Amino acid sequence: MSRLAVAALIATLLLAAGCQTTERSAAGPPATTTTAGDAEATFQAMLRYSPVQLTGIYPATDGSGESLNSAGTGFYYAANGSDGQPRVWLVSNRHVILSESYRDLPARLLFTVRHATAEGISRRQLALNADELRARARFVPNPRLDLCAIDVTPEISQLAETGAVLGVLQAEDLATASEPVIDLGDTLFVAGYPFDLDDGDGHYPLIKSGILSSIWGRPYGGYPGFLMDGHLYTGMSGSPVIRRPGPGGPDRPLVVGVFSSTLLIRTADEAGHLTRTTDLHAHRVIYPDYIPMLLRDGVPYGRIIPAGTETSQIE
Numbered sequence: 001m002s003r004l005a006v007a008a009l010i011a012t013l014l015l016a017a018g019c020q021t022t023e024r025s026a027a028g029p030p031a032t033t034t035t036a037g038d039a040e041a042t043f044q045a046m047l048r049y050s051p052v053q054l055t056g057i058y059p060a061t062d063g064s065g066e067s068l069n070s071a072g073t074g075f076y077y078a079a080n081g082s083d084g085q086p087r088v089w090l091v092s093n094r095h096v097i098l099s100e101s102y103r104d105l106p107a108r109l110l111f112t113v114r115h116a117t118a119e120g121i122s123r124r125q126l127a128l129n130a131d132e133l134r135a136r137a138r139f140v141p142n143p144r145l146d147l148c149a150i151d152v153t154p155e156i157s158q159l160a161e162t163g164a165v166l167g168v169l170q171a172e173d174l175a176t177a178s179e180p181v182i183d184l185g186d187t188l189f190v191a192g193y194p195f196d197l198d199d200g201d202g203h204y205p206l207i208k209s210g211i212l213s214s215i216w217g218r219p220y221g222g223y224p225g226f227l228m229d230g231h232l233y234t235g236m237s238g239s240p241v242i243r244r245p246g247p248g249g250p251d252r253p254l255v256v257g258v259f260s261s262t263l264l265i266r267t268a269d270e271a272g273h274l275t276r277t278t279d280l281h282a283h284r285v286i287y288p289d290y291i292p293m294l295l296r297d298g299v300p301y302g303r304i305i306p307a308g309t310e311t312s313q314i315e
Contacts, residue, residue: 039245043253049167050075050240051191051205052113053198054096056106069106072096073192073205073239073259076168079295081151088156088168089149091291092238093260094139097148105130105137105301111152114165114203121165123203126155138298140290145224146260147286147294169240174288175254181243182216182256188228190259192239205239208232213282216256225257225286232259232283241285257285 056070074092081087090111098104109128114121128136128150136151159166175181182188191205198204210230214220220227228241241257243249263282 039252043242043244045167046169046173046240046242046253046255047189047191047207048204049165050169051193052076052090052092052111052166053193053196053203053205054090054092054238055110055196056097056099057108057110058099058104058106069099070096071193071196071235072237073235074111075238075240075255076152076156076166077149077291078168078170079292081295087151087153089295090152091147091149091258093258094143094146094148095261096238097133097137097150105133109133109150112203113159121201121203123198126152128152128155134301137301138294139301139304140294140297141299141304143304145286145290145294147258147290149291149294149298169255171292173253173255174291175243175250175256176289177217177287179250180216181250181254182212183248184212184215186212186249187244188212188230188256189242189244190230190232190236190239191242192232192236192259194233194235196235208236210281210283220284223284224290225260225284227263227282228285229282231281232262237261255288257288258291260284260286 052074054070054072054074056072058069072092074090074096077089077091079087079089097106097109099106107130110125111128113124113126115124133150138149138151140147156164156166156168188210190208190210192208193205194208197206199206208230210228210232212226213229214227216226219225232239236259239259240255241259243254243256245251245253261284263280263284
């Protein structure tokens with residue numbers, strides 16, 4: 001597919017900044033609903049269409065075959081590649097794509113796309129193997145920045161005429177840490193797939209909410225993000241965290257971060273044995289400023305720093 005064709009395809013799938021959601025039926029051409037100027041409709045579309053369900057398949061440790069090892073969430077993001085050509089990236093957490101050791105790629109990474117058919121919405125799984133991930137995934141060398149982006153332009157390009165129902169975010173949809181778009185106590189929304197759950201009909205994500213619990217725009221304890229209070233669960237890692245538009249907030253919905261992990265307080269006795277783990281329901285969210293930086297300066301799998309060798313400096 002040519003550069004112009006890819007750019008045209010991405011334009012039909014963009015979710016905000018003149019937000020368009022595209023739903024193709026089996027019976028005819030795409031029906032495009034333009035929601036520019038309707039911030040609430042754009043917000044609803046962002047919650048519904050942007051998240052992507054991810055599953056990493058790893059070889060079983062006993063050599064018996066493949067076993068499920070990881071589950072998470074991601075979202076599509078449109079930005080030019082290093083060659084200046086338009087690309088669609090699948091953005092998620094680093095720990096969703098790699099094993100717990102931050103060293104191993106999955107044998108296969110499955111990601112879902114919803115399709116409109118004559119019978120309704122169905123779910124289709126696409127897959128990338130380890131060699132494709134090795135060639136297309138980009139990481140920040142330091143594993144303390146829990147982000148990964150994978151070039152899925154070839155797969156998205158093939159969806160042009162297949163009834164795909166998805167939304168692609170772009171730079172205009174991301175808040176920056178320098179923007180005062182959130183105050184302490186403001187409500188935030190997280191769209192993802194905890195424990196691989198979806199609604200079983202349209203295969204849409206589960207929406208959870210929480211509040212900003214640390215000062216926006218500042219790193220929390222050296223972490224490149226902020227804390228939000230709420231009940232978030234396994235499988236939601238990599239989910240977009242979204243600020244609703246309205247009084248006292250931005251005039252349009254904004255992705256204010258990427259959910260990464262839960263802050264746990266572990267208490268040990270004098271001998272160093274773990275005695276208690278306390279869940280504060282406080283969750284780390286990475287500032288979205290790091291997404292363009294990842295696409296600009298990210299490195300392939302072969303150049304990442306193994307876990308345990310990182311420095312305190314986010315590079």
